[in-house]
Amino acid sequence: MASRNRVLVPEAREALDRFKLEAAKEVGTPLTNGYNGDLTSRQNGSVGGQMVKKIVEDYENHLK
Template sequence: MSRNRNSNQLLIPQAIEAIDRLKFEVAQELGIAIPQDGYYGNVLTKETGYIGGNITRRLVQIAEQSLAGQR
């Protein structure tokens, strides 16, 4: 499991695991093989960007659904 190496501070520490699970789920849906050892050096930049974009879309959808349910 990868760890966040940037300076952003998470408000919810459990978000790391949730984002990692979502990342693997999205990659699997897209047919992109993510290495089991966690080394991403062999994954093309285009593929990681594609995964990131789809994760962002999925997170926005989840947030919109959550907000719609609260109204």
């Protein structure tokens, strides 16, 4: 199966990585730039959830 986790704008990869590390820090997940296979699904999911939460908040703030 092909990976669906690809960056559509390659120039944005660095910003997305910074955003992911920032979200991980906020939820207390020890995420690194390298291998993170030792983290649980719950830890990784909390990072993704935090990222979505921040994106939605930003969008809602721009609507006001």
